[in-house]
Amino acid sequence: MKPWDIDLAIYEDELALLEGLRRRDRLACTCLVKRFAPRLYQLAVRLMGDPDEAEGVLQESVIQACAHVDAFQGRSELGTWLHRIVTNTALMHLRRRRPVTVDLEEQLQRRSPLPQALVDRTTEPSRAVIGAELREMVDRAIAALPDTLRTAFVLREVEGLSTKEAAAELGISESALKVRVHRARLMLREALAPYVHGEGRRREADA
Amino acid sequence: MRGEHLDAACRSWLELAAQAREADDRDERLAQLIAEHLAACPDCAASEAALTSLIQRYRDAAQPPLSEQRERRLLDLLCGPASASLASRPQPDR
Numbered sequence: 635m636k637p638w639d640i641d642l643a644i645y646e647d648e649l650a651l652l653e654g655l656r657r658r659d660r661l662a663c664t665c666l667v668k669r670f671a672p673r674l675y676q677l678a679v680r681l682m683g684d685p686d687e688a689e690g691v692l693q694e695s696v697i698q699a700c701a702h703v704d705a706f707q708g709r710s711e712l713g714t715w716l717h718r719i720v721t722n723t724a725l726m727h728l729r730r731r732r733p734v735t736v737d738l739e740e741q742l743q744r745r746s747p748l749p750q751a752l753v754d755r756t757t758e759p760s761r762a763v764i765g766a767e768l769r770e771m772v773d774r775a776i777a778a779l780p781d782t783l784r785t786a787f788v789l790r791e792v793e794g795l796s797t798k799e800a801a802a803e804l805g806i807s808e809s810a811l812k813v814r815v816h817r818a819r820l821m822l823r824e825a826l827a828p829y830v831h832g833e834g835r836r837r838e839a840d841a
Numbered sequence: 842m843r844g845e846h847l848d849a850a851c852r853s854w855l856e857l858a859a860q861a862r863e864a865d866d867r868d869e870r871l872a873q874l875i876a877e878h879l880a881a882c883p884d885c886a887a888s889e890a891a892l893t894s895l896i897q898r899y900r901d902a903a904q905p906p907l908s909e910q911r912e913r914r915l916l917d918l919l920c921g922p923a924s925a926s927l928a929s930r931p932q933p934d935r
């Protein structure tokens with residue numbers, strides 16, 4: 635048994651969990667981590683494009699959330715509130731990290747060619763299944779996008795926020811968001827060309 | 842579907858998109874121009890549809906879990922090593 639193998643059912647109810655967090659209850663903190671951290675970590679990895687930096691973002695976000703839990707109004711769901719904290723923290727880290735580059739040519743040249751052998755040829759029964767290698771390739775292609783394009787793309791296309799919501803989270807206009815998403819998609823089309831064409835063949839075969 | 846799309850015409854769109862500096866008054870027009878091109882160009886439309894399908898499958902895919910190490914570091918940070926007090930046995934040395 636691990637130190638945190640505990641009964642998570644105690645805080646299954648979100649209001650009870652919030653109460654526990656306000657009391658600074660250790661068990662409540664553990665429940666928060668158990669329930670939300672995996673999902674928030676994924677978001678951080680996708681926004682930062684780096685697992686170690688994502689861990690720092692996750693840590694800072696959860697500490698912030700626990701410290702400011704009194705400020706949580708309960709107007710949105712706890713998960714949505716945490717999502718916003720992680721996004722904001724990631725953006726802060728990205729701004730600090732390095733000057734933003736949107737030089738497409740440089741990005742395309744930096745990109746290492748994709749090994750053809752890794753093209754996903756699995757004939758999985760469900761379209762919902764994605765090969766591990768393919769997922770890794772998409773992860774890498776997203777990570778290689780310039781920060782401004784990656785954050786726009788991840789929020790809009792991966793996290794599924796509306797244009798309005800994603801633009802608000804990034805503090806840019808909706809048209810700026812649309813342009814960033816277009817740019818990201820164009821770069822991904824190039825970077826993932828073998829997979830995109832595989833996907834085209836898959837669609838043709840399905841038709 | 843051609844094996845290698847992104848011909849000269851489409852590439853010029855990439856370059857335009859890359860060179861354009863963000864400015865609210867131009868963004869709307871640029872977004873519209875790109876969308877118009879994607880709709881009018883059969884190659885781009887096919888690539889876009891294929892990319893959408895790929896990204897959809899990527900979204901639906903199970904993600905690798907948060908590793909136990911990272912989870913433990915987070916818990917230690919939040920609750921302090923005292924989280925061991927919840928344990929039925931002591932934490933291993935680190």
Ligand SMILES: [Zn+2]
Binds near residue numbers: 850878879882883886
């Ligand atoms: Zn085109």
